[in-house]
Amino acid sequence: MEWIDWSSRMLFIAFIFYAVSTVLFTIAVSGMRKDGNVNRVAYGKYAYLLAIIGFASQLTYFFMRWAGVGYAPVSNLYEYTTFFGMMMVVGFLVVYGIYKNDVLGLFAMPVALLVIAFASMFSSEVAPLIPALNSVWLKIHVTTAALGQGILAISFASGLIFLLNETSMKEQSKSRTWLEVTMFTLMCVLGFILVSMLFKGIGSGGVVEFTNDRGQTESYEYLMPILFVPEGAQLLSGASGLSLELPNWINTLKLNTLVWSIIGGAVIYVLLRFVILRKRVAEALQPLAKKVDLDLADEISYRSVAIGLPVFILGGLIFAMIWAQIAWNRFWGWDPKEVWALITMLTYVYYLHMRIQRGWTGTRAAWLCVGGFGIIMFNLVFVNLVIAGLHSYA
Secondary structure, three states: OHHHHHHHHHHHHHHHHHHHHHHHHHHHHHOOOOOOOHHHHHHHHHHHHHHHHHHHHHHHHHHHHHHHHOOOOOOOHHHHHHHHHHHHHHHHHHHHHHHOOHHHHHHHHHHHHHHHHHHHOOOOOOOOOOHHHOOOHHHHHHHHHHHHHHHHHHHHHHHHHHHHHHOOOOOOOHHHHHHHHHHHHHHHHHHHHHHHHHHHHHOOOEEEEEEOOOOOEEEEEEOOOOOEEEOOOEEEEEOOOOOEEEOOOEOHHHHHHHHHHHHHHHHHHHHHHHHHOOOOHHHHHHHHHOOOOHHHHHHHHHHHHHHHHHHHHHHHHHHHHHHHHHHHOOOOOOOHHHHHHHHHHHHHHHHHHHHHHHOOOOHHHHHHHHHHHHHHHHHHHHHHHOEOOOOOOO
């Protein structure tokens, strides 16, 4: 357990370095002097250095946890999501090393921070590896897929910068509306983190028992106030109240968490929009995005997809199908995770096709990058937390 304890400390240290790096990137961008780039250069270099140190700390966490559990630590939502966040940092470090653009750090690092913080809300307890995951393909398939998604996430950051730069906030438009929807979605991730911490602290959940579709007795332990329960469930402990019964194919425990996250995100968004900023969140970020050349943001998106997509196809589809054949005697089974991995691939393939064959650049291409990452996050959050399938062990 000593390896596990030290790995948790290293992950916390990495999180602190990432957070300070984000603050320095913010100063580098917003504190830029009119008479030169002295502030940007100094703070940008320090921010990048701290991001590298944070990555080294998280890499140490990864191998320490590996030593502690005895297998590649990507077998559950906590482990996979922290690894995904680390791969996002890898993608950012590479792209920043090429383009030296501080605004990219200002947008990419907070997203990686949110993903890692999101992971920390899941159980980090060590459990024996289930037989389905006891394979060399665990580290081959999952790590490669996460690396591809991490690189693709950079296209989201640069695409978002492009859209914030290009979209007029003074006129009603679809781009302005969807940008605000994107901001609200990010607030929901933050809402999940804060709501989880709050309800864990006050202990406002409960335990329900029910019979699943296989006729087996099962129980859910809720950490948040109960909104949804499986059909025919009985409350064993916790506060009683109004709760909606749903079919057993829906994981009501995870759906409950998702809905509370949306509620938390809505509260945060309202506070930002109407109390703190008193303007749209996207509008408040626009002056920062204006400091990036549009052509540069477009180029970063294209290169990120061109590199990340082949890696994702290799890990998320080809390696996945090989492992599926070994484990389940079939290459493809239309499991929800498989379907959404395919949709992710087709989205980015469409982006590359339209860009190369039809010359799509600018706003349409940027929205495809933002939408593609939205699908990745939908697969990570909604499919994992709500829809039951062969990958539900994650």
